[in-house]
Amino acid sequence: MELTKVLVLVAAGWAISQTLPVQVLNNTPNENETAFERILTMNKGIAGQLLEGDIAPRPAPSRGVIVCSNCLWNALENGTVLVPYEFEDTFTEKEKNGIKYCLKEFEILTCVKFVERKTERDYVGIKSASGCWSNIGRIGGEQSVSLNKGGCLIIGAVQHEMMHALGFYHEQSRSDRDNYVDIIWQNINPDFTGNFNVERTHNLGLPYDYGSVMHYPRNAFRIKGSGNTIIPKPNPNVAIGQRNGMSSLDVKKLNTAYKCNICRTKLTQFDSGSFSTDNIIFGPDNTCVWLIQAQSYRKVYLEFSDVNIPQSAGCSVSYLKMYDGENRDASPMLQQACGFTNIPTKLSSGNNVLMELVSNQKPSKSKFKVIYKEVDVGSSFTTDDSFVMSPYFPNQYLSNIDAINTIIAPSGKKVSLEFDTMELVYCKFTCSCICDYITIIDGPSISGRVMGKFCGFALPRPMVSTQNIVIILFHTDSKGAASGFKVKYHFVN
DSSP: OOOSSOEEEEOOSOOOOSOSOOOOOOSSOOTTOOHHHHHHHHTTTTGGGSBTTTBOOOSOSTTOEEEESOOSOOBOTTSOEEEEEEEOTTSOHHHHHHHHHHHHHHHHHSSEEEEEOSSOSSEEEEEOOSSEEEOSSOOSSEEEEEEOTTTOOSHHHHHHHHHHHTTOOOGGGSTTGGGTEEEOGGGBOGGGGGGGOOOOOOOTTOOOOTTOTTSOOTTTTBOTTOOOSEEESSOTTOOOOOSSSOOHHHHHHHHHHTTOOSEEEEEOSOSEEEEESTTOOOOTTOEEEEEEEOOTTOEEEEEEEEEEEOOOGGGOSEEEEEESSSSTTSOEEEEEEOEEOOOOOEEOSSSEEEEEEEEOSOGGGOEEEEEEEEESEEEEEOSSSEEEEOTTTTSOOOSSOEEEEEEEOOTTOEEEEEEEEEEOOOOTTOSSOOSSEEEEEESSOTTSEEEEEEOSSSOOOOEEOSSSEEEEEEEOOSSOOOOEEEEEEEEEO
């Protein structure tokens, strides 16, 4: 296979010591810390021995130059790429399971599968050496990936180093990076300017990815007290780097580089979005998988329409299934569904939803559409004569939250709403509800008919839906809080 990135490494003829004392660092990083910031924290003291902060030079003669153009891992006849690995004995079972959990996403979303080594000659030796680091691509024999158990065992760091082992450089090293970011050389520590070299890379026809797990943060290797070292362009405020694992484009890059003939998608960094089966292309496994990943501590709301999947006994041949998490070990949100079916709205308990469409009967006949939205809190209400309230009511609600509540009456009924309390911070200098507000929607879709949008302190008039479902969206900004709202509902004919 062609290597995704033409690798040019200049080695200084040294090896990273694996006998240095293990650093002890809490594995729960700051919420805003990117994966690479954690890696650099762990690599203090050895960063000068590494290329680009966490890339281990290959064994080579002093000042030798290694050019590698065939260093991807080999694929089997069915297209699966097996990467054997072996743990050193210092890891506990809990730590091993944590690393395996981070590796599972590769198997779910790509054709790359990490498998425990048996007798394979080429394999990844996972060690708890000093810091977090890896070689680039398959180098032959045992190649080390260091995941120091004192701080590298977070999903972003584990997947970052494994992406290196699979053949990928850092995103801001790609050959066209100067079209997308400015490097502020005067702010870079002179000892580390070489970490910002541009590499000869094959960019796979895919866009530059500011949100890649392989991207440096904007302050990487800066002189203490100076400004940022990387500024995105044309918009300098674009977020770069993250800690949640592979991005949407990271998944595409892997599947393109390894010629994975599969239908897999990861959806990240969204407020809301939608997708459907229109124009999807199944691989030989007749399966499509979507992983929807909201921001940490948020949830995923989903609503379906136009569902029609070929019928089979027990929906065992073709079906749609959903998991309340990032892999198939999570609890099902939706058991196998097929035929013409109405799927009720769904709300995850965490920030991930895995959706799987299997269509072994005329794949082109399987259809559905889904709208997804990132929210903080939400519930479904099916009991008559009750209340829907803002979070923490009657105490003040929080700033910067989105909540979604669905009232579902029996079929043939309607929903009557009467407000008991309305205390939302009103935007100064504007007559429109654009700061804190609630939106009442008639029907099962957030894109449905708006019955009203309300803010301030005046009680809205009573209202009755035309359908058996009402959605109440609640949004707040950062400019203060109040008691919120309380609305009584009951079902009517």
